Amino acid sequence: MSSPALPAVAVDGVSKTFRLPHERVHTLKERALHPMRRMGHEAFPALRDVSFAVDDGEFFGIVGRNGSGKSTLLKCLAGIYAVDRGRIYVNGRMSTFIELGVGFNNDLPARDNVMINATMLGLSPREARRRYDAVIDFAELREFEDLKLKNYSSGMEVRLAFSVMMQVDAEVLLIDEVLAVGDAAFQQKCFDEFARIRREGRTVLLVTHDMGNVQRFCDRAMLLERGSIVELGEPDRVAARYLELNFNRGETDDGTPRDESDAGRYGDRRAEIVEAWFEDEAGERAKTVPTGQRAAFCFRARFREPVADPLFGVVLADDRGTPVFEASNVLLPACGGFAAGDEATIRIAFDCVLSSGRYEATPAIARGGSGVAWIDRRERFASVVVTGARSTDAVLDLPFDLEVLSRERR
Numbered sequence: 222m223s224s225p226a227l228p229a230v231a232v233d234g235v236s237k238t239f240r241l242p243h244e245r246v247h248t249l250k251e252r253a254l255h256p257m258r259r260m261g262h263e264a265f266p267a268l269r270d271v272s273f274a275v276d277d278g279e280f281f282g283i284v285g286r287n288g289s290g291k292s293t294l295l296k297c298l299a300g301i302y303a304v305d306r307g308r309i310y311v312n313g314r315m316s317t318f319i320e321l322g323v324g325f326n327n328d329l330p331a332r333d334n335v336m337i338n339a340t341m342l343g344l345s346p347r348e349a350r351r352r353y354d355a356v357i358d359f360a361e362l363r364e365f366e367d368l369k370l371k372n373y374s375s376g377m378e379v380r381l382a383f384s385v386m387m388q389v390d391a392e393v394l395l396i397d398e399v400l401a402v403g404d405a406a407f408q409q410k411c412f413d414e415f416a417r418i419r420r421e422g423r424t425v426l427l428v429t430h431d432m433g434n435v436q437r438f439c440d441r442a443m444l445l446e447r448g449s450i451v452e453l454g455e456p457d458r459v460a461a462r463y464l465e466l467n468f469n470r471g472e473t474d475d476g477t478p479r480d481e482s483d484a485g486r487y488g489d490r491r492a493e494i495v496e497a498w499f500e501d502e503a504g505e506r507a508k509t510v511p512t513g514q515r516a517a518f519c520f521r522a523r524f525r526e527p528v529a530d531p532l533f534g535v536v537l538a539d540d541r542g543t544p545v546f547e548a549s550n551v552l553l554p555a556c557g558g559f560a561a562g563d564e565a566t567i568r569i570a571f572d573c574v575l576s577s578g579r580y581e582a583t584p585a586i587a588r589g590g591s592g593v594a595w596i597d598r599r600e601r602f603a604s605v606v607v608t609g610a611r612s613t614d615a616v617l618d619l620p621f622d623l624e625v626l627s628r629e630r631r
């Protein structure tokens with residue numbers, strides 16, 4: 222049992238730096254041709270002098286943009302990474318849901334994995350056997366209990382790992398919600414469990430990108446940015462600060478205001494949208510496009526830093542500001558990485574079924590993965606006038622057939 226006098230988790234001046242190789246040797250041939258080439262390392266501080274304490278029974282949220290150090294912190298807490306400086310105290314038995322595959326053996330069936338995992342997390346073999354049914358039923362994997370883990374889908378593995386974590390009755394739970402990628406029904410079940418463990422007064426450290434969950438579940442939350450704590454306290458305040466940082470309205474990374482032309486521009490600017498235009502059916506740049514024909518929206522991006530698999534997209538809005546069309550590569554195969562200095566032109570072709578009027582385009586580049594991380598989003602950056610033979614109050618001018626099917630004279 223944890224002692225009431227001590228916090229459940231105390232983190233005192235923790236720093237963690239990764240050493241990243243400067244230069245990659247991609248092939249054996251390169252290594253053979255340049256045997257003396259020095260690999261050089263760059264120090265990358267992922268956590269900088271982080272100190273906080275979580276009280277016994279507290280539900281504590283950890284938020285921050287991609288790469289801000291949340292997972293590194295959880296892994297340090299779980300003992301997966303050694304810290305470079307500082308100390309971590311965990312008062313009570315800890316159970317984690319922070320990385321898939323850890324503690325699981327792919328060549329064993331789910332049944333054995335549950336038993337091994339539960340004993341690793343502190344249950345006696347007898348207690349683990351007693352809890353087994355609850356684990357497998359919560360995960361809804363009864364039919365698959367004898368299937369080897371290597372034949373599980375990643376969603377099934379997530380369910381199993383989450384169920385084990387919930388059933389071992391640890392006093393401190395470390396949860397990376399990003400891992401809970403099961404289907405919608407399972408996610409709801411996870412949220413119900415969050416509510417239950419909150420009621421039970423267990424200590425939870427939850428990494429999330431969902432500010433709704435911060436406000437719903439957390440007693441307190443902490444915002445990390447570039448490995449440092451920038452806000453710690455009331456969930457509402459932390460959530461508001463996170464949104465401010467993430468959408469970066471009107472400020473550069475160092476907090477200085479951007480110039481006037483940057484109004485309505487968000488993102489960390491690892492890449493920039495430098496130009497945008499519309500094209501007509503013939504592929505010519507155009508200020509007007511006729512309704513009923515193919516048209517395209519294009520934009521040019523310049524990368525200032527390396528970005529892997531960026532998302533590109535656009536929203537078109539009518540003159541009342543109502544979004545009428547959205548397109549992106551979010552459901553398409555990943556487009557690969559871009560290096561600093563690379564440029565890319567993105568062309569989104571579509572059937573122009575919009576009714577006549579002016580439409581404004583908001584193009585965006587974002588980073589995929591968990592949560593929304595804008596790289597550059599430029600509101601109403603380009604516009605086009607759609608011309609049509611008829612005027613209508615509707616947003617769309619879809620082709621249609623109208624027939625008078627019968628005529629009866631009385």
Ligand SMILES: Nc1ncnc2c1ncn2[C@@H]1O[C@H](COP(=O)(O)OP(=O)(O)OP(=O)(O)O)[C@@H](O)[C@H]1O
Binds near residue numbers: 239287290293590
């Ligand atoms: N094993 C590693 N080796 C080198 N660098 C790493 C390693 N793990 C993390 N980093 C770097 O440390 C920084 C913090 O990463 P971390 O995964 O903790 O961020 P995060 O806040 O969890 O991000 P996300 O929201 O994308 O999951 C990143 O810049 C990342 O590239």
